[in-house]
Structures are given as structure tokens and as C-alpha cells.
Amino acid sequence: MTKYKRIGVLTSGGDAPGMNAAVRAVVRAGLYNKMQVSGIRHGYDGLIKGDYFDMRSKDVSNIIHRGGTIIKSARSKDFMEKEGRYKAYRKLIEAGIEALIVIGGDGTFTGARIFGNEFDFPVIGIPGTIDNDLYGTDMTIGYDTALNTVIEAVDKIRDTASSHGRLFFVEVMGRDVGFIALRAGIASGAEAVFIPETETKLDNFKHYLFNGENKEKSSNICIVAEGDEAGGAFDIAGEVKKRLPGYDIKVTILGHIQRGGNPSAFDRYLASKLGIASVEALLEDQRNIMVGLKRREVDYVPFSKTIKHHKTPNQTMIDMLDILNY
Numbered sequence: 001m002t003k004y005k006r007i008g009v010l011t012s013g014g015d016a017p018g019m020n021a022a023v024r025a026v027v028r029a030g031l032y033n034k035m036q037v038s039g040i041r042h043g044y045d046g047l048i049k050g051d052y053f054d055m056r057s058k059d060v061s062n063i064i065h066r067g068g069t070i071i072k073s074a075r076s077k078d079f080m081e082k083e084g085r086y087k088a089y090r091k092l093i094e095a096g097i098e099a100l101i102v103i104g105g106d107g108t109f110t111g112a113r114i115f116g117n118e119f120d121f122p123v124i125g126i127p128g129t130i131d132n133d134l135y136g137t138d139m140t141i142g143y144d145t146a147l148n149t150v151i152e153a154v155d156k157i158r159d160t161a162s163s164h165g166r167l168f169f170v171e172v173m174g175r176d177v178g179f180i181a182l183r184a185g186i187a188s189g190a191e192a193v194f195i196p197e198t199e200t201k202l203d204n205f206k207h208y209l210f211n212g213e214n215k216e217k218s219s220n221i222c223i224v225a226e227g228d229e230a231g232g233a234f235d236i237a238g239e240v241k242k243r244l245p246g247y248d249i250k251v252t253i254l255g256h257i258q259r260g261g262n263p264s265a266f267d268r269y270l271a272s273k274l275g276i277a278s279v280e281a282l283l284e285d286q287r288n289i290m291v292g293l294k295r296r297e298v299d300y301v302p303f304s305k306t307i308k309h310h311k312t313p314n315q316t317m318i319d320m321l322d323i324l325n326y
């Protein structure tokens with residue numbers, strides 16, 4: 001057992017619903033294990049500036065249900081430089097912080113891994129990103145909530161698409177992976193889903209618009225992952241319009257609403273479980289690892305693995321769409 005007197009916690013990169021639940025769990029588990037916990041504002045930028053404050057139990061009351069992150073987040077260019085990381089290290093030592101828990105995605109873990117190795121400093125990662133692109137965990141914090149946001153929006157769009165017989169292309173986030181698009185496509189009954197992991201072929205697009213009895217569908221919704229190799233929703237809609245000039249085609253870009261909202265029950269639970277696990281990993285003298293969820297159990301995944309491997313949707317999920325659209 002390794003005892004730390006004081007640990008730090010920060011959120012970094014694109015925020016995700018459930019990050020507050022994770023911060024809450026880290027603070028409560030740290031205090032439970034007789035540690036002090038410093039909140040670090042604005043991610044790695046705050047780490048470098050020494051923007052730290054002592055967090056007590058009451059500082060994380062009434063936040064489990066709130067989206068965003070009360071300790072703010074940022075994408076830090078300075079932390080990508082050794083000079084910036086050295087400043088951060090000095091500030092941590094001055095503040096008596098002996099270990100760090102970082103909540104974020106692959107960019108966050110990339111910086112954490114370099115920092116942890118450079119300064120022999122214990123760092124534990126919690127997967128917090130709506131993209132669900134981190135290898136080594138079945139789900140990332142924020143993904144479930146983002147999916148629910150997307151299907152709620154698509155259900156609304158389907159009402160008007162059906163009323164006017166329109167063909168809609170809805171663009172979702174996910175950076176360069178298609179998890180949000182594919183899973184939300186299945187859950188919302190989308191007629192077609194375009195993701196970076198599969199080749200987008202538009203010449204036989206028309207077959208998506210008919211069902212098994214070859215009857216035209218009453219409404220048609222296509223979900224486009226923002227990182228699709230054929231471009232975003234406007235690009236793909238333009239190409240389809242060339243091939244099907246008779247169709248009334250509309251585009252909706254969901255954008256940053258996918259990053260907000262009250263976290264789902266699953267994300268609150270996942271964040272709480274992994275927040276506690278991150279503190280327990282420190283007590284077990286773990287460092288430079290992510291605490292992930294594998295088949296409902298906590299798993300320790302070295303940063304080197306979770307960053308290097310890219311998680312992609314499996315063929316079963318991709319095949320489901322064809323079957324369900326027959």
C-alpha cells in the first residue's frame with residue numbers, strides 16, 4: 001500500500017457529461033482514504049499556472065447530475081512543450097501534490113504518459129470523452145449521455161422528415177471514429193450510417209431508401225460521423241443530391257449539444273466506479289495507467305496501450321444496421 005498525503009485531479013480536453021461525477025468520486029475516495037485532494041482548474045494549463053485549490057467533501061456536493069466540469073477544461077499547447085511540463089512539475093512539488101488523476105481522452109493521456117515518464121510522477125487516467133475511442137475500456141464517460149442526446153434529436157427530426165417526405169443527413173461528433181454515429185444509428189433506426197471505419201459508397205445509395213418489400217420508406221434519416229472519409233453531412237448530402245435530384249434533402253449538424261446535458265444514470269455510475277478505482281490504483285502503487293471498464297469490471301490499461309491502439313466499431317455492430325433496415 002502506498003500512502004499519498006495529497007493528490008491532484010484535473011479534467012482535460014473536450015468536456016463530457018459525467019466528468020463532474022468522476023471528480024466527485026475522486027475527491028470523496030481520496031478523503032475516505034485520508035488523503036487531501038487539490039482540484040486543478042483548466043486542465044494542463046492550470047497545472048502549469050498552479051491554479052490549484054483544496055477540495056473538501058462539500059465542494060463536490062450537488063454536482064453528480066451536472067454536465068460540464070466544475071474544475072473547467074482546456075486544450076493546452078504549453079503542456080506539449082517540455083518547458084511547460086517542467087513548470088507544471090515544479091508547481092506540483094511546491095503544492096505538495098504527490099500524484100495526479102487526469103480525466104480526459106487520448107490527448108490527455110498522451111500528455112500524462114510523457115509527463116509521468118519525464119518526472120517519474122504517478123499519474124492515473126480516467127476515460128472521459130464522448131467519442132468512446134479509447135482502447136482498453138468498453139465505454140468512456142460521456143458516451144452514453146451523448147448517444148441519448150443524439151437519438152432524442154434524431155427522433156424529433158424523423159417527425160418532420162416523415163411529415164414532409166424529406167431525406168435528412170444528420171452529422172454527429174466522434175472526431176475520427178464512428179462509435180457515436182453507428183450506435184446512435186442503430187438506436188434511432190437510421191436508414192444509413194456513414195462512418196470513417198467503412199468505405200462510403202454512394203452510387204447504390206438509393207437502396208437505403210426502400211424497405212424489404214421494395215416500398216419507399218415514409219422517412220429517411222442518414223447519420224454521418226464528422227470524420228467520415230467522404231466528408232461531413234453537407235458533403236455527402238451534396239453528392240446524393242447529384243444522384244437523386246428529385247429528393248428533398250436537408251442537413252442538420254448536431255454539434256456541441258452532444259457534449260452537454262445532465263449525465264445519464266450509466267455515465268454517473270461509470271464515473272463513480274472509475275473515480276474510486278483511480279484512487280485505489282494509486283494506493284496499489286499503480287502509475288501511468290488508465291482505469292477502464294471491461295465486461296463490467298475495472299481493468300488497468302497502460303497509457304502506452306490505450307493511446308497506441310485505436311478502438312473501432314466491430315463488424316457485428318456494422319452488420320446490425322443492414323439487418324435492421326431490411
Ligand code: F6P
Pocket residue numbers: 014105129130131173174175226259
Ligand atoms: O473529443 C470530443 C469532441 O467532442 C469530438 O467529438 C469533437 O470532434 C471535438 O471534441 C470538438 O472539439 P472542440 O470542442 O475543441 O471544438
